[in-house]
Amino acid sequence: MAEVELRGIRKSFSGTEILHDVNVDIPDGEFVALVGPSGCGKSTLLRLLAGLDHPSGGKILIDGNVVNFLPPKRRDIAMVFQSYALYPHMTVARNMAFSLKLKGMAEDEINTRVSEAARMLDLEPLLGRKPSELSGGQRQRVAMGRAVVREPKVFLFDEPLSNLDAKLRVQMRGEIKELHRKLGTTIVYVTHDQIEALTMADRIVVMNAGRVEQIGAPLDVYDRPETTFVAGFVGSPAMNLLPGKLTAGENGTFTSDKGLSLPVGAVPSAFDGRPVICGFRPEHLVAGGTIDAAVSVSEPTGSETLILAKAKGEQITVFVRDRMDARHGERIGLSVSPEQLHFFAPDNGRRMELTADQETVARIA
Amino acid sequence: MARSGPEQANEDAWQPSRLSRLIESDGFAAAVMILPATLLLGTFFLWPFFYGVWLSMTNWDGFSQPAFIGLRNFTRLWSDRIFLGALENNVIFVFWVVILKNVLGLAVGLLLQRAGVGRAFFRASIFLPVTMSFVAVGLLWSWIYNPIFGLLNAVLDFTGMSGLKLSWLGDANVALYSVIAVDVWKWLGFHSVIYLAGLQALPTEVYDSARIDGASAWHRFRYITVPLMMPVIFINTILAFSGAFVRNFDIVYVLTKGGPNHATEVVLTDMMNRAFSDGAIGYAAAMGYVLFLIVVVLSVGLLMLMRRWRLEV
Numbered sequence: 176m177a178e179v180e181l182r183g184i185r186k187s188f189s190g191t192e193i194l195h196d197v198n199v200d201i202p203d204g205e206f207v208a209l210v211g212p213s214g215c216g217k218s219t220l221l222r223l224l225a226g227l228d229h230p231s232g233g234k235i236l237i238d239g240n241v242v243n244f245l246p247p248k249r250r251d252i253a254m255v256f257q258s259y260a261l262y263p264h265m266t267v268a269r270n271m272a273f274s275l276k277l278k279g280m281a282e283d284e285i286n287t288r289v290s291e292a293a294r295m296l297d298l299e300p301l302l303g304r305k306p307s308e309l310s311g312g313q314r315q316r317v318a319m320g321r322a323v324v325r326e327p328k329v330f331l332f333d334e335p336l337s338n339l340d341a342k343l344r345v346q347m348r349g350e351i352k353e354l355h356r357k358l359g360t361t362i363v364y365v366t367h368d369q370i371e372a373l374t375m376a377d378r379i380v381v382m383n384a385g386r387v388e389q390i391g392a393p394l395d396v397y398d399r400p401e402t403t404f405v406a407g408f409v410g411s412p413a414m415n416l417l418p419g420k421l422t423a424g425e426n427g428t429f430t431s432d433k434g435l436s437l438p439v440g441a442v443p444s445a446f447d448g449r450p451v452i453c454g455f456r457p458e459h460l461v462a463g464g465t466i467d468a469a470v471s472v473s474e475p476t477g478s479e480t481l482i483l484a485k486a487k488g489e490q491i492t493v494f495v496r497d498r499m500d501a502r503h504g505e506r507i508g509l510s511v512s513p514e515q516l517h518f519f520a521p522d523n524g525r526r527m528e529l530t531a532d533q534e535t536v537a538r539i540a
Numbered sequence: 541m542a543r544s545g546p547e548q549a550n551e552d553a554w555q556p557s558r559l560s561r562l563i564e565s566d567g568f569a570a571a572v573m574i575l576p577a578t579l580l581l582g583t584f585f586l587w588p589f590f591y592g593v594w595l596s597m598t599n600w601d602g603f604s605q606p607a608f609i610g611l612r613n614f615t616r617l618w619s620d621r622i623f624l625g626a627l628e629n630n631v632i633f634v635f636w637v638v639i640l641k642n643v644l645g646l647a648v649g650l651l652l653q654r655a656g657v658g659r660a661f662f663r664a665s666i667f668l669p670v671t672m673s674f675v676a677v678g679l680l681w682s683w684i685y686n687p688i689f690g691l692l693n694a695v696l697d698f699t700g701m702s703g704l705k706l707s708w709l710g711d712a713n714v715a716l717y718s719v720i721a722v723d724v725w726k727w728l729g730f731h732s733v734i735y736l737a738g739l740q741a742l743p744t745e746v747y748d749s750a751r752i753d754g755a756s757a758w759h760r761f762r763y764i765t766v767p768l769m770m771p772v773i774f775i776n777t778i779l780a781f782s783g784a785f786v787r788n789f790d791i792v793y794v795l796t797k798g799g800p801n802h803a804t805e806v807v808l809t810d811m812m813n814r815a816f817s818d819g820a821i822g823y824a825a826a827m828g829y830v831l832f833l834i835v836v837v838l839s840v841g842l843l844m845l846m847r848r849w850r851l852e853v
Binding site for chain 2: 260278
């Protein structure tokens with residue numbers, strides 16, 4: 176187990192900056208998920224941590240030691256790849272034993288470790304098979320077994336569940352969580368699936384375009400997104416984000432550019448007329464309110480209903496945790512509690528708090 | 541009971557004949573499409589092949605009527621010193637050519653894969669000899685090997701290694717190896733390109749995984765590259781093997797014509813001499829079919845061996 180620190184990490188390829196000043200601290204034994212859209216630099220960051228590439232700037236520390244130019248084999252890390260990267264010509268047992276054999280470990284010790292890992296991951300009946308004879312889920316478990324036998328300080332997972340079907344993904348999520356619980360090893364897990372990140376990690380690092388948008392516990396990030404990107408990326412379905420203006424007062428309001436008005440509660444006078452982006456989650460809209468909306472599309476998923484509606488020309492998403500029969504064109508009344516509203520500055524997308532302190536006023540002035 | 545109405549009408553409905561069903565079938569269309577190739581194959585391969593078998597059992601000189609002599613040509617071969625020497629040279633030729641073309645081909649393929657600057661130039665350069673005609677290659681290397689004004693001996697002089705100077709094509713002890721070197725030089729680019737294509741198709745994540753597992757460059761080559769490249773190694777070995785046995789006439793004839801004193805004689809050059817210089821076409825044909833049988837037996841054995849190795853890796 177080990178503590179991992181990424182300090183001011185930069186990475187460029189042919190003059191194009193991919194990672195910009197990334198700072199992440201991962202305490203010993205923590206499960207951290209790097210989550211973001213494709214191309215945001217999370218896999219690049221993982222490769223730098225693995226030693227498969229070198230940073231253009233900054234420091235990578237494992238247990239307090241700078242490892243920037245240390246080769247992968249000396250970092251005491253193990254990695255599980257998206258494509259599993261199993262050695263196709265070796266049996267499952269040989270795949271798992273390969274790294275130990277290279278270390279010069281005794282045959283008995285190798286066999287013991289392989290057997291233990293195989294038992295933990297239910298791979299014992301498969302030890303004599305080659306990867307081509309395994310299903311996707313089995314290959315993924317072999318890839319995990321290959322990492323487990325090394326007893327590394329840090330596990331790295333690079334989108335390990337992306338190639339699996341939905342049902343198997345759910346099952347493997349549980350197995351990875353269980354593995355973390357049993358071993359307690361520091362895990363850095365890269366995924367583009369925010370559901371995976373939210374359900375598995377102790378903390379998530381939301382990345383976008385090579386930058387860290389927000390770091391925090393999954394529910395903290397979900398409840399209090401710091402930027403419009405995080406607000407729109409974390410949570411499914413995505414948060415409704417409407418540009419508009421605030422009206423100050425004891426019963427202040429937000430009015431969108433197209434005229435949709437929402438009660439906000441107390442709005443300090445400093446914010447009167449200020450352009451903002453107002454966000455609210457689809458599941459926080461409740462039926463029976465003053466927002467008059469017309470149903471565009473209704474998507475029942477069985478126990479829940481996703482509704483796309485138009486209110487004063489604004490497209491809004493409603494997520495009802497019930498079966499609801501809503502037809503196209505049907506008019507429904509909606510409301511959202513002011514406590515469930517989030518506000519962001521339109522120029523930089525950063526979160527705004529509607530407080531009257533001078534710092535906030537100065538920042539938005 | 542007599543049938544009437546729709547049932548009778550169904551029975552009387554027109555049924556396509558067997559011939560029209562045959563003509564409309566997919567198999568017929570396919571057969572028609574491959575007919576031209578089949579005719580060519582039959583005319584220029586099958587017929588000459590089987591006619592040659594017949595000729596090998598005659599005493600035909602190319603002019604008079606061939607007379608059937610049974611297997612006498614074949615039995616004569618086993619006491620023919622020149623033929624046996626040529627066969628031995630063929631085996632030596634095959635042995636070194638297969639090893640050198642594969643080892644050097646893989647090495648050059650690995651280097652080309654890593655080449656950064658000038659990659660296109662290096663690839664074109666290594667492939668250039670493959671495009672050269674055998675006559676041009678023979679002329680070029682005859683000059684390089686010339687003991688008086690040749691480049692090779694001049695370089696040895698220049699580097700202070702005059703003691704290594706030889707008559708590269710005139711010395712019976714080294715002439716065969718000089719010819720082997722030229723053959724390897726000419727075809728190295730061909731095998732390198734095949735190896736390069738194979739190397740570029742290998743999954744890169746497997747190498748990343750191996751680096752993380754602690755594999756050094758040598759370990760990655762030994763435990764990852766070579767096993768995964770086995771299919772390409774098989775292809776190159778088969779190509780080198782068959783080429784070394786049955787496509788070495790040009791290079792030997794252009795450089796040495798089988799000399800000095802049969803030191804570089806191979807079965808194909810011996811065949812040509814017997815057929816067109818000695819007028820023993822039937823005997824030369826027998827030589828050819830013995831070579832054919834040897835190549836078939838060795839190729840099948842090689843394929844079986846390689847198939848077993850591929851399953852084990």
